[in-house]
Amino acid sequence: MRAHILRTPGEDAQTKLSEAPIPRPGPGEVLVENHCAALNWGDTQIRRGHYPNLSHLRFPLIMGEEFAGVVAEVGADVVDIKVGDRVAASNLDRGGFAEYAIAPATRIIKLTDRIPFDQAAAFFVVARTAYHLLFSAFNLRAGHRVLVHPVSGGVGLMVTQMAVEVGAKVIGTTYSPHKMAQALNLGAELVIDRNQCDFVPEVMAHTNGDGVDLVVDSLGGETLWQSFDALALYGRVVNIGETQGWPEGAVRDLRDKLYERSTSFAGFELDVCEGTAHWTRGTQYCLERLASGKLAVPIAQVFSFEQCREMFAALESRKLSGKCLLRIKD
Ligand SMILES: NC(=O)c1ccc[n+]([C@@H]2O[C@H](COP(=O)([O-])OP(=O)(O)OC[C@H]3O[C@@H](n4cnc5c(N)ncnc54)[C@H](OP(=O)(O)O)[C@@H]3O)[C@@H](O)[C@H]2O)c1
Structure with a gap:
């Protein structure tokens, strides 16, 4: 063969x-x-x-x-x-x-x-990763807000479709502005071009200062760390990858960050x-x-x-x- x-x-x-x-x-x-x-x-x-x-x-x-x-x-x-x-x-x-x-x-x-x-x-x-991110690692419901980094990838586009179907609101990010339209067409409320602005103030402005209930992050690096500042009270960051690089920082710093708004951090692996x-x-x-x-x-x-x-x-x-x-x- x-x-x-x-x-x-x-x-x-x-x-x-x-x-x-x-x-x-x-x-x-x-x-x-x-x-x-x-x-x-x-x-x-x-x-x-x-x-x-x-x-x-x-x-x-x-x-x-x-x-x-x-x-x-x-x-x-x-x-x-x-x-x-x-x-x-x-x-x-x-x-x-x-x-x-x-x-x-x-x-x-x-x-x-x-x-x-x-x-x-x-x-x-x-598709199966998107499902388990939203409904196993988190309990997504109508009205929840989800931030997806990047919204443009295979996982991001599936997360968008599944979240929209249950009545959740999706905010996405991308470094490639030509990819914004596809996520918007699938029902994302807002797609942020990361070449133009920092995503945290954009998310906070869009949610009237509340933040999002769930961040799905496959980029790692600085994106992962900054994502905690976009969370609502009791929100959760789920990290599934490190496309942008391995995250850095100490566990002590993470603990302090989680205490700011009673948030939580989860890792995710489909095959477990x-x-x-x-x-x-x-x-x-x-x-x-x-x-x-x-x-x-x-x-x-x-x-x-x-x-x-x-x-x-x-x-x-x-x-x-x-x-x-x-x-x-x-
Ligand atoms: N843990 C698990 O079980 C699991 C399961 C599935 C996937 N994953 C991981 O999740 C990630 C996304 O998967 P996918 O299937 O959605 O990937 P994909 O369709 O290949 O999309 C990856 C996206 O990442 C962005 N990107 C690429 N290089 C980058 C860089 N150097 N810096 C910042 N952004 C970059 C690009 O988006 P823009 O051009 O729009 O910025 C690209 O479209 C991968 O890292 C994958 O390994 C993990």
């Missing part, structure tokens, strides 16, 4: 389209014939060697965490999944940017015909709920909305299978808003 392989991570490292053997599923595993795969920010961090934890990955590595296609083979002990099923899949050990890929059966989601492969490949990480009722609930919530059309993962660009390097370059250039996909099979 053909696969996009990264020999070793590094600032200038590139994937190479190469021949590789079709993998065979072991016990509890499923082999998928891929139709589509999606790129995540984490893949760009792996390419550059900046991923928070690379120790579980073996290089040379077939890249790609999330993909969708048709089940080609099932390993021993796999129940309820059969050859020919349409599925979305994720593998934290990667392998998705290939004509065939393995996933643990626990990370396979069966699809109805109503969900096309492009949406199926693109929702696994960003694998195998629990939370996992099933989040998946079900997303699938129902994708099938009914209430929710759609914004697709920024679909690349042909040969264009993997171009896809990485496009995401890293920050020109696009939403998900980048590899079309593997029609």
Whole structure:
């Protein structure tokens, strides 16, 4: 089969389209014939060697965490999944940017015909992350205010849609003003261009000095620290990433900051709920909305299978808003 392989991570490292053997599923595993795969920010961090934890990955590595296609083979002990099923899949050990890929059966989601492969490949990480940020790590309700850094990414656009659906108000930030319109079209009340102003006074002015109930922050760095000043009484900051850099500062300072308005700080990792009722609930919530059309993962660009390097370059250039996909099979 053909696969996009990264020999070793590094600032200038590139994937190479190469021949590789079709993998065979072991016990509890499923082999998928891929139709589509999606790129995540984490893949760009792996390419550059900046991923928070690379120790579980073996290089040379077939890249790609999330993909969708048709089940080609099932390993021993796999129940309820059969050859020919349409599925979305994720593998934290990667392998998705290939004509065939393995996933643990626990990370396979069966699809109805109503969900096309492009949406199926693109929702696994960003839609389910948005769901758990809003409804597991927080209890979002109508009237709550949410601040999203950045609103323009895959996660930000899904958070916007889900928050608006329950009647919450969304304020977003971006460093790329050409991306503001998309979030506004999805129902964000305000999008702040961070090249033009500091977001804290903008948020405070927009909320009549009250602040927001929830900050979803995937940037880290200074953004994370400043976000506490945009919180309402009892508000919460949930951090899910460090696109802008690793946060600095001492725990003592954080404690003092939290005491200012009885606020709280949470970390977030999507995969910690694998195998629990939370996992099933989040998946079900997303699938129902994708099938009914209430929710759609914004697709920024679909690349042909040969264009993997171009896809990485496009995401890293920050020109696009939403998900980048590899079309593997029609
Ligand atoms: N913890 C978890 O379970 C979990 C789950 C999913 C995602 N994540 C993390 O959440 C983050 C966002 O994911 P995503 O899928 O939404 O990513 P994405 O679609 O690739 O969007 C990333 C956005 O970050 C902004 N950005 C890029 N480089 C930047 C820089 N140097 N400084 C400041 N902003 C920068 C850009 O927005 P603008 O150009 O608009 O400013 C870009 O559109 C990633 O770090 C990802 O690893 C974590």
